[in-house]
Amino acid sequence: xxxxxxxxxxxxxxxxxxxxxxxxxxxxxxxxxxxxxxxxxxxxxxxxxxxxxxxxxxxxxxxxxxxxxxxxxxxxxxxxxxxxxxxxxxxxxxxxxxxxxxxxxxxxxxxxxxxxxxxxxxxxxxxxxxxxxxxxxxxxxxxxxxxxxxxxxxxxxxxxxxxxxxxxxxxxxxxxxxxxxxxxxxxxxxxxxxxxxxxxxxxxxxxxxxxxxxxxxxxxxxxxxxxxxxxxxxxxxxxxxxxxxxxxxxxxxxxxxxxxxxxxxxxxxxxxxxx
Amino acid sequence: xxxxxxxxxxxxxxxxxxxxxxxxxxxxxxxxxxxxxxxxxxxxxxxxxxxxxxxxxxxxxxxxxxxxxxxxxxxxxxxxxxxxxxxxxxxxxxxxxxxxxxxxxxxxxxxxxxxxxxxxxxxxxxxxxxxxxxxxxxxxxxxxxxxxxxxxxxxxxxxxxxxxxxxxxxxxxxxxxxxxxxxxxxxxxxxxxxxxxxxxxxxxxxxxxxxxxxxxxxxxxxxxxxxxxxxxxxxxxxxxxxxxxxxxxxxxxxxxxxxxxxxxxxxxxxx
Numbered sequence: 001x002x003x004x005x006x007x008x009x010x011x012x013x014x015x016x017x018x019x020x021x022x023x024x025x026x027x028x029x030x031x032x033x034x035x036x037x038x039x040x041x042x043x044x045x046x047x048x049x050x051x052x053x054x055x056x057x058x059x060x061x062x063x064x065x066x067x068x069x070x071x072x073x074x075x076x077x078x079x080x081x082x083x084x085x086x087x088x089x090x091x092x093x094x095x096x097x098x099x100x101x102x103x104x105x106x107x108x109x110x111x112x113x114x115x116x117x118x119x120x121x122x123x124x125x126x127x128x129x130x131x132x133x134x135x136x137x138x139x140x141x142x143x144x145x146x147x148x149x150x151x152x153x154x155x156x157x158x159x160x161x162x163x164x165x166x167x168x169x170x171x172x173x174x175x176x177x178x179x180x181x182x183x184x185x186x187x188x189x190x191x192x193x194x195x196x197x198x199x200x201x202x203x204x205x206x207x208x209x210x211x212x213x214x215x216x217x218x219x220x221x222x223x224x225x226x227x228x229x230x231x232x233x234x235x236x237x238x239x240x241x242x243x244x245x246x247x248x249x250x251x252x253x254x255x256x257x258x259x260x261x262x263x264x265x266x267x268x269x270x271x272x273x274x275x
Numbered sequence: 276x277x278x279x280x281x282x283x284x285x286x287x288x289x290x291x292x293x294x295x296x297x298x299x300x301x302x303x304x305x306x307x308x309x310x311x312x313x314x315x316x317x318x319x320x321x322x323x324x325x326x327x328x329x330x331x332x333x334x335x336x337x338x339x340x341x342x343x344x345x346x347x348x349x350x351x352x353x354x355x356x357x358x359x360x361x362x363x364x365x366x367x368x369x370x371x372x373x374x375x376x377x378x379x380x381x382x383x384x385x386x387x388x389x390x391x392x393x394x395x396x397x398x399x400x401x402x403x404x405x406x407x408x409x410x411x412x413x414x415x416x417x418x419x420x421x422x423x424x425x426x427x428x429x430x431x432x433x434x435x436x437x438x439x440x441x442x443x444x445x446x447x448x449x450x451x452x453x454x455x456x457x458x459x460x461x462x463x464x465x466x467x468x469x470x471x472x473x474x475x476x477x478x479x480x481x482x483x484x485x486x487x488x489x490x491x492x493x494x495x496x497x498x499x500x501x502x503x504x505x506x507x508x509x510x511x512x513x514x515x516x517x518x519x520x521x522x523x524x525x526x527x528x529x530x531x532x533x534x535x536x537x538x539x540x541x542x543x544x545x546x
Binding site for chain 1: 448450451453454455456457458459460461463464467468469472473475476
């Protein structure tokens with residue numbers, strides 16, 4: 001895979017309402033190519049809404065989202081699919097097709113790249129050698145080559161999330177979005193997944209925007225942190241500036257949060273993926 | 276309370292909010308149901324006493340069936356084979372009809388509400404019209420015989436399977452399909468990768484169940500000219516050849532039992 005230069009992502013006074021409820025109350029930010037951006041905030045602060053505006057799963061009620069100068073709002077049909085192909089999304093629940101083999105799930109990332117009659121043979125899950133080899137090397141890259149022919153639901157959560165990463169590698173995206181990618185993993189696997197993401201982003205020059213539950217993950221892996229509170233951007237700065245004052249600004253006092261919103265668990269030293 | 280929790284849970288019992296009595300509503304519902312069932316009994320001329328008094332007549336009727344006649348058993352057995360073949364092709368036709376209808380009639384997959392509505396209503400019509408009616412219709416087009424029966428069975432079952440397929444699709448885990456959509460895949464690819472693997476086991480099970488039920492339907496569709504053993508069932512009963520009719524009934528029972536056993540074996544092996 002050749003190094004990719006991600007386009008600039010611009011959010012212009014993005015507002016998003018769901019009925020009477022305001023999820024985003026005017027967010028403006030500019031994300032530079034190659035940045036690793038963490039979005040943090042309490043549940044309901046608008047993190048996922050912001051992410052879904054970037055993936056164009058939803059459109060803002062007001063304001064605009066631009067990628068490489070292109071407004072995402074009018075996209076439809078083939079142009080919308082092309083946009084989705086250039087944005088790789090990893091989910092909290094992995095969103096892999098459980099009954100498919102691991103390699104088939106990675107090959108899903110190749111679907112938008114198929115041309116001509118190969119698109120139709122893919123309906124029967126028949127791919128040419130070039131596509132299969134591409135998917136296999138993506139799988140190798142996350143250290144799961146040996147699992148290629150297993151059914152996906154036989155893998156552990158951490159392994160499934162790495163399959164999801166292999167899938168978006170196969171997709172050759174320009175931007176990676178993470179919707180709580182490590183929230184349902186244990187600390188070890190969470191760290192492993194974040195390491196893998198970080199390594200890919202650095203090697204390929206890809207932009208990563210990810211919501212993260214653990215402030216500690218944001219501190220360790222992100223270049224820049226966006227803090228949301230009640231739909232407003234209350235913090236925008238380098239991860240090293242995320243001090244106790246900033247945390248209070250984003251999350252409120254612990255007594256206000258009332259539950260485990262602020263998770264400051266100590267992370268283990270990350271294990272490196274052998275590849 | 277005397278246990279270790281007495282300190283927390285002791286004291287005077289708390290005053291629960293007043294509860295509304297359901298007695299009146301339950302009584303009214305029971306009376307209403309009884310009224311409806313009573314009227315329905317009048318409509319169907321329910322006379323249980325007559326059944327008790329004249330139950331002996333059934334014995335007279337059945338007596339003729341105690342001695343099955345095996346003179347034409349070869350012909351009847353062959354008609355059972357024809358019946359199974361009608362059900363096999365009928366189910367295949369139903370499968371082919373049900374896939375597009377089921378895909379377009381699933382709310383979470385249909386490309387447009389109008390398409391959804393059209394597919395749903397088409398399936399309703401196919402299901403509402405009995406296979407016997409379809410058989411009468413196809414007999415006028417392709418003549419008496421198994422071909423008409425197979426068409427009738429396939430069309431009706433196509434509606435049933437289509438409805439079951441669309442409902443299975445509406446129950447899939449949307450996350451798994453979203454993972455495919457988000458990769459930039461088109462409609463057909465989302466179906467092939469995100470939907471088909473999820474619905475396949477259940478749907479195959481439905482197809483096999485319907486095959487069993489198609490065997491039973493095919494065994495009687497011959498009465499209206501749809502070919503197979505049904506014609507002989509009708510013919511022997513109507514002309515009071517009790518021994519012959521008994522043979523036909525025995526063969527049908529054996530055939531239905533065999534196919535049920537085989538298809539449930541397949542279902543267990545495949546799913």
